[in-house]
Amino acid sequence: MLRRCAAGLRLAHFLPPAILLISWPAAWLTTRHHELAGILAVLPWLLLLLGAALCCVFQRWQQLLLMAWMMVLETGLMRDVQSMDQPFFPGPAVIADFILATTLWPAICSVFALWSDGRRLLPEVAARALVLGIAILGLKYLHDHPDLALIRQLGQTWWPALHAGWMRLPQLSYPICVGGMILLGLGYLLEPRPRHAVPWLLLPFTLAILPHVFIEPQLLPIFCSLALLSQMAALVQESLELAFRDELTGLPSRRALNERLRQLSRQYCLAIVDIDHFKQCNDRHGHDVGDQVLRMVASRLRQGSRGRTYRQGGEEFVIVLDRQAPEAARVWLEAIREDIADYPMQLRDMASRPAGKHRNLRRPGSSASGRRSLTVTVSIGLAAGHRQSDVAEVLKQADKALYKAKALGRNRVVQA
Numbered sequence: 071m072l073r074r075c076a077a078g079l080r081l082a083h084f085l086p087p088a089i090l091l092i093s094w095p096a097a098w099l100t101t102r103h104h105e106l107a108g109i110l111a112v113l114p115w116l117l118l119l120l121g122a123a124l125c126c127v128f129q130r131w132q133q134l135l136l137m138a139w140m141m142v143l144e145t146g147l148m149r150d151v152q153s154m155d156q157p158f159f160p161g162p163a164v165i166a167d168f169i170l171a172t173t174l175w176p177a178i179c180s181v182f183a184l185w186s187d188g189r190r191l192l193p194e195v196a197a198r199a200l201v202l203g204i205a206i207l208g209l210k211y212l213h214d215h216p217d218l219a220l221i222r223q224l225g226q227t228w229w230p231a232l233h234a235g236w237m238r239l240p241q242l243s244y245p246i247c248v249g250g251m252i253l254l255g256l257g258y259l260l261e262p263r264p265r266h267a268v269p270w271l272l273l274p275f276t277l278a279i280l281p282h283v284f285i286e287p288q289l290l291p292i293f294c295s296l297a298l299l300s301q302m303a304a305l306v307q308e309s310l311e312l313a314f315r316d317e318l319t320g321l322p323s324r325r326a327l328n329e330r331l332r333q334l335s336r337q338y339c340l341a342i343v344d345i346d347h348f349k350q351c352n353d354r355h356g357h358d359v360g361d362q363v364l365r366m367v368a369s370r371l372r373q374g375s376r377g378r379t380y381r382q383g384g385e386e387f388v389i390v391l392d393r394q395a396p397e398a399a400r401v402w403l404e405a406i407r408e409d410i411a412d413y414p415m416q417l418r419d420m421a422s423r424p425a426g427k428h429r430n431l432r433r434p435g436s437s438a439s440g441r442r443s444l445t446v447t448v449s450i451g452l453a454a455g456h457r458q459s460d461v462a463e464v465l466k467q468a469d470k471a472l473y474k475a476k477a478l479g480r481n482r483v484v485q486a
């Protein structure tokens with residue numbers, strides 16, 4: 071389980087938002103030029119419009135509401151900061167806004183990011199909009215009628231021993247932020263998607279930036295703009311992954327393979343890997359077990375990879391070995407074939423479990439561990455090429471070699 075989670079963890083999900091968020095000092099320096107400073111007032115709104123358009127195109131309502139939530143906070147705090155006569159003497163309304171913003175921000179940010187999309191669109195959007203509406207109305211009410219007792223409660227230092235000097239926000243913000251990061255981290259490990267990675271990075275960055283906004287108000291629109299851009303980057307990245315990544319195995323899909331094949335030029339090898347008797351496996355053990363087998367083979371191919379593995383479709387994978395001689399490729403493919411054949415795959419005993427919503431319960435009499443093991447073999451066809459123009463022909467040769475491997479009894483590598 072842990073290994074599967076670690077395999078799902080991808081630097082590419084964290085890199086774009088990390089670069090964007092880290093670049094805030096550079097963006098802040100540019101606002102020192104008066105001509106550019108004016109742009110800041112409208113930039114977050116323009117980005118929100120662009121983000122909203124992208125969310126509508128990709129039908130990502132929860133990201134849209136998350137962006138709206140960022141904008142609400144930015145607008146509210148900016149209004150507060152601009153309404154103050156002196157930066158160091160905020161009134162009770164401003165203090166109420168700030169304390170609520172710093173505690174509610176990480177909480178709502180985590181809830182929205184983890185609230186997975188359901189099938190019924192309208193109730194889903196309505197429920198999220200309701201949560202957001204209640205938060206906004208609560209903020210507005212407390213801004214208009216600051217409740218000093220509540221402000222004191224939320225803003226007090228509950229655990230003085232744990233309050234370090236660098237903590238400039240109300241103490242409650244920190245455990246909420248850490249809790250949100252833990253939940254988002256778990257959410258990411260269970261379902262590695264950029265939309266979990268972005269808020270995970272946003273939370274600590276926001277907490278680091280917020281204490282400085284009363285002295286440097288421009289930080290608010292800058293940070294909000296960068297946060298909106300990170301959300302948009304995640305949106306585009308997720309859509310690209312949908313198009314270029316196979317959801318079941320996590321491997322790049324056939325579309326990505328076609329792109330890669332167009333870039334091959336010098337010496338290369340193409341190997342087609344096909345699971346043996348996969349139809350029988352599906353018929354005997356069920357489609358769920360078939361999917362488990364596909365994921366296991368994909369993970370063995372990826373882990374032992376000297377090249378890049380793609381899921382071509384069904385139970386077929388293609389490995390692109392760029393700049394590799396066929397002799398070396400063959401040795402490595404033999405090793406991977408043996409590795410798969412020797413792998414004792416543990417199956418959850420689906421057959422001994424009740425169907426429907428009780429499928430996670432064990433039937434009386436089934437084994438305590440509820441596990442069986444299964445061995446899987448693959449056949450591999452290998453072909454080598456030297457020119458881009460040969461790619462289609464090399465792929466055809468690899469396919470022929472694969473059929474030969476099947477005809478010779480399967481569980482073997484045949485070179486064209």
Ligand SMILES: Nc1nc2c(ncn2[C@@H]2O[C@H](COP(=O)(O)OP(=O)(O)OP(=O)(O)O)[C@@H](O)[C@H]2O)c(=O)[nH]1
Nearest residue numbers: 344345346347348349350352357360361384385476
């Ligand atoms: N579980 C599962 N099965 C799939 C998936 N995609 C394709 N299949 C099944 O894969 C099987 C492919 O079987 P065949 O192409 O007949 O070949 P085979 O049984 O593997 O036999 P040989 O290739 O001759 O060893 C079909 O039964 C498909 O339904 C998938 O994503 N999940």
